[in-house]
Amino acid sequence: MALGSIPLFPFSFNKDNGPILGPPIEENISQTNSKSIIGAYGNWATSIVPDPPELSFRNEKWTNIDQWRKKALEKTGELVSAPTIEKGSLGITLKASYEYDGLTVEELQWQLPYGNPTEAILLKPKDATGPLPAVLGLHDHGGQKYFGKRKITKTSDEVHPVIVEHQKDSYSGLSWANELAKQGYVVMVHDTFTFGSRRVRFSDVDGITWGHCMVGDKTDQNPEDSGNIKIYNEWATEHEHIMSKSLFCGGTTWPGVTLLEDQIALDILCDRSDVNEEKVGCCGLSGGGLRTDYLGGLDHRIQCAISVGFMSTWNDFLLSKSFTHTWMTYVPLLPKYLDFPEVLGLRVPLPTMVMSNNEDQLYTLPEMKKADAILREVYEKAGVSERYSGKFYPGGHKFDAAMQNDAFKWFDQWLK
DSSP states (O other): OOOOOOTTSOEEEETTTEEEESSOSSOSOOTTSSOOTTGGGHHHHHTSSOSSOTTOTTSTTOOOHHHHHHHHHHHHHHHHOOOOOOOSOOOOEEEEEEEETTEEEEEEEEOOSSSSOEEEEEEEETTOOSOEEEEEEOOOOTTOOSOSGGGSOOOSSOOOHHHHHHHHHHHTTOOHHHHHHTTTOEEEEEOOTTSGGGSOOGGGOOSOOOGGGOOHHHHHHSTTSHHHHHHHHHHHHHHHHHHHHHHHHTTOOHHHHHHHHHHHHHHHHHTOTTEEEEEEEEEEETHHHHHHHHHHHHOTTOSEEEEESOOOOHHHIIIIIGGGSOGGGOOTTGGGTOOHHHHHHTTTTSOEEEEEETTOTTSOHHHHHHHHHHHHHHHHHTTOGGGEEEEEESSSSOOOHHHHHHHHHHHHHHHO
């Protein structure tokens, strides 16, 4: 079995059975000595790109924000290489509509030119009238690729036990998309590329074998079984390496494909008559925070962006933490032009919040703090420091009730 990683969670390797959840083999690698996750090559690798990089707004050569943004967006878009598709009829279908817990729930579906249909959940107050502010809820990764939208929504009293545990660990047991909708928002959550309804099916894969995970007939026939979900998630973890390499061969990147699918969802949300398209935000934890970084940075229809639990620097990934993160993160050569937080910073002067946890095992605290300082500098240089908020919370990787409350207040400030 090829060596793999549990995306967004620390692990160590067993050479026979693949990744094992738990602390990394080497903890707390110092960035001040010659050791790193790439051995003695770390310090050299961090010296290749100057700080600030070429298209950083922090760079002294950039004094005109409009000229800078045009150049930076062009280069970032080129490197992200989101595929282009014919945006004809997506066959948007309302599969069901009903009320639950004070909300109107719509189950939506649309068909992209590739892959299985995309499923989405839309939530809004049941007695709402007139166009409302809206938020595109971006589900996390969390090593749970069998699930997508269901990780942050709730549409009945019957909730899968895997989701119950996931929401308990990450969200204080709450379905945050529901909680935000109750505050007077239209909230839509869709399955993105390789998650939930968009996941890769065993039965569609040919040409590779994966040992004990290759039990596709069983899992495809009884997919909601918790044991089969565990098997699927292990398989999907290993398959990320294959998918990412194949996307590179196809002339695109994983962030590019995810950006495309998130933008299609944003199109659908903004086109609704019950949505005020000038008051639209996005938010997500972890992999959802990563999606916020790219979508919020590159699509300025997002008037207010909140990235939760996904903010650090390229050097943090390079020296210490690349193995804790999904292939959804990486765009070849982009670090030559922008540090990681500056991808989200492309949206300046639009309102932006970044929420981080001091004990988050996916990053080093000094580099999270550096990322915050970079974004503050970008917003200060643009003369809109009040439109950036960087907050740090005690604890590990999460978007708990207290953080959700702060996020909802930020949305209220800028979207209502």
